[in-house]
């Protein structure tokens with residue numbers, strides 16, 4: 001079956017990364033990859049910290065964090081005064097959940113496309129407060145209109161205290177119409193937390209155009225920041241109510257410093273994050289986005305063909321720029337999270353290809369990413385070897 005042409009490679013891009021050349025890294029989505037220039041920028045900051053730790057921590061660090069926050073918020077189209085740096089999206093979600101003041105009888109709504117660890121955080125907060133967690137099923141092929149309709153019908157105004165919804169889902173690589181979802185929730189007085197773990201760097205949508213009460217996204221995936229860099233964006237009416245997980249010296253300074261200052265930590269990942277944006281901009285933000293999305297789509301088609309999946313059965317992400325694509329695995333494969341993890345490890349060990357294997361609603365899926373360091377032949381090699389590996393079960 002004919003497959004569309006892959007995009008032109010971005011010259012020299014692979015050399016910007018220190019990835020093991022013996023491995024095909026087709027899973028940028030899980031933990032990202034930090035360009036060498038960004039690693040060096042962080043190392044220089046660490047060197048500075050180690051020459052005089054007292055001076056590093058006590059003279060100007062809070063201001064440097066503030067400058068960084070404003071820079072990153074500007075790139076993402078977020079209100080700089082409503083943004084706080086946090087270590088990762090999971091932390092941002094936890095900060096929001098524990099600041100809501102949930103009570104018995106309250107409800108936190110989410111969808112069955114939500115990230116596993118976020119679902120665990122919702123469940124824990126509900127157990128702690130006597131609130132209940134309710135999950136809305138959304139079919140994988142639902143249109144934006146259908147999704148908005150499902151959310152509208154699922155709200156219980158007066159009881160639903162929060163909807164948690166992903167901008168781009170992890171297990172199903174599906175763009176959700178977050179701005180429209182926020183619109184229907186706000187009509188009913190329901191606040192929304194957008195889990196945007198994959199958005200920064202990958203998606204062009206600005207944070208403020210979504211209009212959510214809370215938005216949390218990682219810079220350490222698609223924006224090339226060192227790991228441990230994420231932004232939590234909070235709407236004005238919530239800022240005074242947001243409490244940090246750990247109370248430290250900036251507690252009386254209010255939002256955002258009280259969220260950011262989490263005692264003695266290595267803050268160099270945040271300070272080096274603008275170097276990630278520099279790398280992205282110097283490659284060309286739009287060019288990178290188009291390249292990555294087209295390469296992931298190419299990978300989906302060649303691997304889908306190899307597994308005998310008709311193109312019509314390959315899920316489409318539902319919008320531009322998405323550099324993650326799903327391929328359904330044969331029935332009975334990766335039907336549980338443990339089985340998915342085992343298969344992912346087996347593909348890594350046997351084929352020297354890193355992919356994400358997902359188990360969603362009792363079915364296994366391969367999730368492929370496209371990144372500037374990937375080339376079409378990496379997906380072709382996977383396509384050539386995966387069927388035999390799956391047949392060996």
Ligand SMILES: Cc1ncc(COP(=O)(O)O)c(C=O)c1O
Pocket residue numbers: 029030088089090091114115117118166168169170195196197198218
């Ligand atoms: C949708 C979604 N939410 C949250 C996370 C968690 O990200 P982190 O581990 O950086 O907190 C991920 C990670 O892949 C994700 O895909």
